[in-house]
Amino acid sequence: MLKYIRQYAETISGIEIYPMISLLIFVLFFIAVLYYVKKMDKKYVDEVSNLPLEDDGATDEKNPFQNLKHA
Amino acid sequence: MQLEKFSYDNKIVRNFAIATIVWGVVGMLVGLWVAFQLVFPKELNLQPYFNFGRLRPLHTNAVIFAFVGNGIFMGVYYSLQRLLKTRMASDLLGKIHFWGWQLIIVAAAITLPLGITTSKEYAELEWPIDIAIAVIWVVFGWNMFATILKRRERHLYVAIWFYIATFVTVAVLHIVNSFELPISFLKSYSWYAGVQDALVQWWYGHNAVAFFLTTPYLGLMYYFMPKAANRPVFSYRLSIIHFWALIFIYIWAGPHHLLYTSLPNWAQSLGIVFSFTLIFPSWGGMINGLLTLRGAWDKVREDVILKFMVVAVTAYGMSTFEGPMLSLKTINAISHFTDWTIAHVHVGGLGWNGMLTFGILYWLIPRIFNTQLYSKRLANIHFWIGTLGILFYAVPMYWAGFTQASMWKQFTETGQLKYQFLETVTYLKPFLATRGFGGALFLAGAIIMMYNLFMTIKQGKLVANEEAEAPALEKVYHKHGSEHWHRWIERKPVQFLVLSLVVILIGGIVEMVPTFLVKSNIPTIASVKPYTPLELQGRDIYVREGCYLCHSQMIRPFRSETERYGEYSKAGEFVYDHPFQWGSKRTGPDLQREGTGNNKKSDLWHFNHMDDPQAISPGSIMPSYSFMIDKNLDTSTTAAKIRAMQTLGVPYEKGYDQIANMELMEQASRIAGNLAKDSVNVPANREIIAIIAYLQRLGTDIEKGKIAENQ
Numbered sequence: 001m002l003k004y005i006r007q008y009a010e011t012i013s014g015i016e017i018y019p020m021i022s023l024l025i026f027v028l029f030f031i032a033v034l035y036y037v038k039k040m041d042k043k044y045v046d047e048v049s050n051l052p053l054e055d056d057g058a059t060d061e062k063n064p065f066q067n068l069k070h071a
Numbered sequence: 072m073q074l075e076k077f078s079y080d081n082k083i084v085r086n087f088a089i090a091t092i093v094w095g096v097v098g099m100l101v102g103l104w105v106a107f108q109l110v111f112p113k114e115l116n117l118q119p120y121f122n123f124g125r126l127r128p129l130h131t132n133a134v135i136f137a138f139v140g141n142g143i144f145m146g147v148y149y150s151l152q153r154l155l156k157t158r159m160a161s162d163l164l165g166k167i168h169f170w171g172w173q174l175i176i177v178a179a180a181i182t183l184p185l186g187i188t189t190s191k192e193y194a195e196l197e198w199p200i201d202i203a204i205a206v207i208w209v210v211f212g213w214n215m216f217a218t219i220l221k222r223r224e225r226h227l228y229v230a231i232w233f234y235i236a237t238f239v240t241v242a243v244l245h246i247v248n249s250f251e252l253p254i255s256f257l258k259s260y261s262w263y264a265g266v267q268d269a270l271v272q273w274w275y276g277h278n279a280v281a282f283f284l285t286t287p288y289l290g291l292m293y294y295f296m297p298k299a300a301n302r303p304v305f306s307y308r309l310s311i312i313h314f315w316a317l318i319f320i321y322i323w324a325g326p327h328h329l330l331y332t333s334l335p336n337w338a339q340s341l342g343i344v345f346s347f348t349l350i351f352p353s354w355g356g357m358i359n360g361l362l363t364l365r366g367a368w369d370k371v372r373e374d375v376i377l378k379f380m381v382v383a384v385t386a387y388g389m390s391t392f393e394g395p396m397l398s399l400k401t402i403n404a405i406s407h408f409t410d411w412t413i414a415h416v417h418v419g420g421l422g423w424n425g426m427l428t429f430g431i432l433y434w435l436i437p438r439i440f441n442t443q444l445y446s447k448r449l450a451n452i453h454f455w456i457g458t459l460g461i462l463f464y465a466v467p468m469y470w471a472g473f474t475q476a477s478m479w480k481q482f483t484e485t486g487q488l489k490y491q492f493l494e495t496v497t498y499l500k501p502f503l504a505t506r507g508f509g510g511a512l513f514l515a516g517a518i519i520m521m522y523n524l525f526m527t528i529k530q531g532k533l534v535a536n537e538e539a540e541a542p543a544l545e546k547v548y549h550k551h552g553s554e555h556w557h558r559w560i561e562r563k564p565v566q567f568l569v570l571s572l573v574v575i576l577i578g579g580i581v582e583m584v585p586t587f588l589v590k591s592n593i594p595t596i597a598s599v600k601p602y603t604p605l606e607l608q609g610r611d612i613y614v615r616e617g618c619y620l621c622h623s624q625m626i627r628p629f630r631s632e633t634e635r636y637g638e639y640s641k642a643g644e645f646v647y648d649h650p651f652q653w654g655s656k657r658t659g660p661d662l663q664r665e666g667t668g669n670n671k672k673s674d675l676w677h678f679n680h681m682d683d684p685q686a687i688s689p690g691s692i693m694p695s696y697s698f699m700i701d702k703n704l705d706t707s708t709t710a711a712k713i714r715a716m717q718t719l720g721v722p723y724e725k726g727y728d729q730i731a732n733m734e735l736m737e738q739a740s741r742i743a744g745n746l747a748k749d750s751v752n753v754p755a756n757r758e759i760i761a762i763i764a765y766l767q768r769l770g771t772d773i774e775k776g777k778i779a780e781n782q
Contacts, residue, residue, distance in 0.1 A: 022341065022581055026319060026348075029574075033315045037308045044226075049307035051154055051228040052297045 075223070075543050078536035079152045081439040083165040085533055087145035088436060090173060091428060092521050094141060098133030099514045105130050106507040109658065109692050110500060113685065116694035120184040123694055124617025128195040129183040134420060135193060137176045139284055142428040144168070144211070146291040147234055149435060151218060154228045154294065156541035160217030164210055171207035175200060186615035187257045190650055191272050193279050194248050198259045201249040208245065212238040219564045223541045227564060229310040233290030235564070236318045236571045240282040243575065248275035254715045255708065258611075262719065265645025266333055267583075269653055274325035274579060280416075281321040284424055285387075289313075289356055292384065295431050296363050299376045305362035309355055316352035318571060320345050322578035327398035330407065331627040332653060333642035338582055339400075345578070346398035353391030360384040375450045379430030382458055386422020390415060408623055408657040410499070410506075411472025414465045421461045421513055429453065429520060436524050442531030449523040457516035463509025471502035480631040488634055492660040497690040596643035598776030601721045602768065604709050604735040609765030611712070612758055613652065616696065623654035624663040624769070637664035638773060647721045659693060664770030674742055675749040677763045699758040704739075706732050706756070738764060 108115040108123045116122045152159055159165055178200050182188075188195040196204070215238060219231070248271055250262035261268050297304050304310060326334060326342025361384055364371060371377045393415050397406050406412060437444045444450060478498065481489040602610060613619070626632050628639040640663055645651055664670050672680075679686065682700060684693035710728040717723050736755065742763055743755035753759065 022323070022578075023344065025577065029319060030312075030316060033312055037311050040308060040311075045307045046303075048226045048228060049297075049303040051224065051226065052150070052230070052294050053301065053303060 073542065074540040076538065076540045077158055078538050080148070080159050080162060080165065080535075081533060081537050082535045083159065083162070083169060084145055084149045084435070084439055086169050087141050087148060088432060088439075090169075091138060091141040091145055092432065092517075092524060094133060094137035094176060095425075095428070096514070096517050096521055098130060098138045099510070099517055101126055101130040101133055103507065103510045103514055106503070106510050108694070109503045110507060112692045112694055118695060119186070119616075119698045122616065122696075124620050125184050125186055125188075127620050128188060128192075128617060129180065131193055132179050132183065132195065133176070135279070135283060136179070139288075139424050139428070140172065142424070142431070143237070143283075143287040143291070144172070145435070146295065146431055147215070147287070149439075150230055150291070150294040151215065151234065154224065154231060155218060155222035156224045156539070157218060157222050160214055160221060164214040164217075168207060168210045168214060171203065171210065175203050175207060178203070182257065186617075188615065188617065189251065189259065189261065190614040190617070190619055190652065191248065191261065192276055192655065194245075194272070194275060197257050198249070198251050198253050199256065201245070201251075205242070205245060205249075208238075208242055212242070216564065216568075223544050225544060227567070228294070229304075229307065229314060230290040230294040232314050232567065232571075233286045233293065235568055236314070236575070237282050237287040237290070239568055239572050240278065240286075240318070240322070240575050243572070243579070244275045244278050244282065247271060247579070252715050252718060254711045258708070260712075260715050260719060261650035263649070263651075264719065265648045265651050266335075266642045268649065268651040269329055269332070269645075270326065270334060270338065270583060272651070273328035274322075274582065277325040277328060278322055280419070281324070282318075284419065285321075286318065288424060288427055289317075291431060292356075292360050292380075292427065295427075295434060296360055296380055296384075299374070299380060299430065299434055300364050300367050300370065302363065302365075302367060305359050305365060309359045313352050313356040313359060315574070317349075317356065319574050319578070320349050320352060322575045323582065324349060324398070326582065327403070328655065329653075330398070330400055330403045331629075332625050333640050333645065335642070341582060343398055343400065347395045350392060350395040353394075354388060357384055357388035357391065360387075375447060375454055376430045376434050378451075378454050379426045379433065379457075382454075382461075383423050383425075383427035383430060386418050386426065386461070390419035390423060393418070404627070404629065405476040406472060407627075408655070409472035409476050410468045410502070411476070412656065414468030414472060417468070418461065418465050421457075421464060425461075425513070425517075426457065429457065429517075432520065432524060436527055437531065439534060439537075440528055440531030441534050442527060445523050445526035445530060449519055453516040453519045453523070456512050456519075460509050460511075460513030460516060463512055464506050465509070467502040467505040467509070471499045471506075474502075475499060479635075480629070482631070482634075488631065492635070493688055493690060496658070496692060500692075595646060596641060596772070596776060599644055599646060599772040601647045601716065601723055603738055603764070604713065604731040605738045605761050605764040606768045607712055607716070608704055608706070608709065608735065609761035609763070609768075610652075612699070612762050613765055614650070618662075619652045619654040621654075621656060621658035621693070622660065622662045623657050624661065625653040626661055626663050632661070636661045637668045637670065637770060641773070644772060647716070649716065649719055649721075662766070662769055664773075666767040667770040667774045670770070673749075674745045674763050674767070675751060677766055678746055678751055678753070678759060681759060681762065696759075696762075699762060700753060702758045703756050704758050704761050706735060709735060 104115065104121075105123055105126050108126070112123075119125070148159060148165065175196075179196055182197060182200065183195060187197050189197060194201075215234065219227070251259035252262060253259040263271050293304055293310060323345035324342055326338045327346040328342075330339055330343070332339075361381070364377065364381070367377075371381055396402055397412075397415060406415075433444060433450055475495045475498070478490045478495040479492075483489050601607075624640075626636045626639045633639055644663075645653075665672075676687065678700075680688070680693075681696040683695055683697065684691040709731045713723055713728040713731045717728075739755035739760045742760050743753060746753055
């Protein structure tokens with residue numbers, strides 16, 4: 001078994017840093033996203049998160065089956 | 072600001088909704104059938120068209136691409152128009168998309184029972200249908216992007232991000248995995264071989280789960296859950312992190328389907344690390360979904376739609392907890408190849424996709440038909456028997472998987488394997504039956520829903536064009552330079568598409584390029600030779616019948632496996648395998664060394680076993696393949712197949728295609744002669760001879776190598 005594993009290790013030089021590089025890419029990317037999210041404007045966030053509720057406004061709390069009011 | 076008047080297209084939403092319901096019931100019905108085929112193999116396998124191996128791909132394709140696929144389109148067409156405050160860009164493209172997709176489904180439903188398959192799981196459809204899928208997918212993407220570009224709402228809500236990522240990634244996955252060389256109108260060979268083919272397939276297979284069953288449905292969750300609960304999503308910021316982390320990490324996770332196989336170790340490790348990390352974004356998403364109901368939990372008690380959604384999101388949480396665990400090597404060593412995997416995917420499939428689809432349907436149908444749901448009581452009944460169905464399905468399968476794995480691994484005190492493979496199968500029958508019962512409950516729920524929604528549709532009237540109004544998008548002049556406003560907003564979604572493409576490509580490239588470029592990455596074994604023409608034909612029959620769905624050809628380096636099946640598998644053994652046949656489930660034993668060592672059987676044994684498996688192995692749940700005894704082998708394709716293999720790099724000598732059929736008949740006559748010695752008279756030109764030749768070949772290359780080494 002060892003013979004085969006060694007064979008892989010020999011044929012791609014420096015393969016062991018692959019997982020490290022990928023992890024690094026991800027961590028950097030993740031930090032960038034965190035930073036972006038952190039500096040987002042609160043007003044903007046509220047506005048956007050309410051988008052799904054804007055389009056009709058007919059959803060009644062008591063009766064989710066209530067009809068849409070069609071114009 | 073002047074309001075512009077326009078209308079939403081509800082007709083296309085209705086069409087996809089009806090398709091979702093109908094194909095859902097059909098797909099589940101086929102699932103129920105295959106489930107009970109394992110309990111009543113003699114009664115329910117109707118060879119050749121309705122044997123397990125041909126029907127299981129029909130089940131998976133139907134529920135994934137027909138049920139969930141139409142569900143995606145239904146939800147996207149409904150939510151996209153409203154989130155962007157505009158009608159879909161083109162009614163015609165919508166129609167082409169709808170009918171094209173249904174035609175593809177019909178083509179799948181016809182070709183799969185006919186045995187026309189590439190044998191790549193969830194990508195079984197042959198090349199002309201692959202092309203059709205690509206075209207229709209582009210039509211969908213085009214229509215979506217054109218709609219985004221003419222929107223009246225500047226901000227792209229997070230649901231739309233998920234839709235865009237779905238479109239881009241599925242396109243990439245489908246194209247890369249479908250590289251195949253056609254040899255006739257309905258037959259092709261995978262461009263990749265062995266280890267590479269396996270890596271590409273499971274990169275695809277896993278990401279089909281990720282980008283077809285998960286990301287679009289997360290988009291739907293982010294739209295329909297706030298709708299149903301009438302409150303905004305818990306944290307929009309969290310949803311952004313959820314999105315980027317999820318699509319970045321998911322694409323790397325494929326190799327966890329190949330742990331302990333001949334896939335290079337570094338690729339396996341990469342797969343494990345990323346699979347494990349996946350738990351964080353997945354749970355971020357689940358928590359975001361559940362906490363959307365903060366302060367509204369009292370509603371969940373009354374509102375059946377929220378009940379469906381809560382179970383869906385909970386199932387998402389359970390399966391995304393389980394997934395990372397299953398990708399740990401220690402756990403995978405137990406779960407892989409058993410019913411544990413089946414339980415896992417059905418918690419996701421029935422729970423997450425099924426229940427969310429039902430919730431959306433109950434919410435959406437009354438709205439576009441301007442009426443109320445026909446019966447809340449029936450919807451509640453559906454909810455309860457659906458949920459019970461999931462439990463009755465999953466619990467016995469977990470139990471079965473865990474039990475079978477430990478039976479496989481047990482040794483007696485004297486060091487012999489404690490159980491024959493067949494013993495572990497017959498032990499499972501009660502579990503398989505209970506699972507079937509769970510499936511029947513779930514299907515019954517879906518049929519009740521079909522009736523309920525049909526009555527709802529009947530009492531209402533479709534609002535085909537729903538009037539709406541919204542202000543036009545404000546013109547924004549870019550301060551830098553003379554760029555016009557529309558360039559500025561157009562750029563965002565397009566940039567978005569490009570960025571998500573880059574993000575998903577990183578993972579795929581890092582994993583695959585080394586395996587492709589470095590030839591020595593797949594160590595060649597001198598004694599491994601191409602298949603003879605008869606074996607090649609036999610192999611294609613093996614592919615056609617879907618044998619890989621129950622039999623693996625991949626011996627993992629465990630004592631319990633090498634004792635049972637022989638030497639563990641080496642990457643170099645598969646270099647001529649277009650496509651690979653490693654399999655993913657052992658309903659029957661591994662076959663990689665079927666023609667050698669302890670596994671070696673006579674031609675007569677194989678003949679009788681294919682004819683009537685239960686007569687040779689009492690209690691076996693394998694279907695009969697007696698039709699192969701009467702069916703002539705189609706040798707008109709031999710030359711074309713040899714030439715195709717040559718194109719793919721298999722070292723047949725030049726001009727071999729011309730003499731291939733001659734050699735084929737020689738070998739066939741030898742096998743027929745063997746059988747005749749045992750008083751079985753069967754003409755040499757029958758399919759059974761070819762499949763016997765293939766089975767007898769399996770594993771012999773390595774054996775020959777050993778003999779040569781010893782000399």
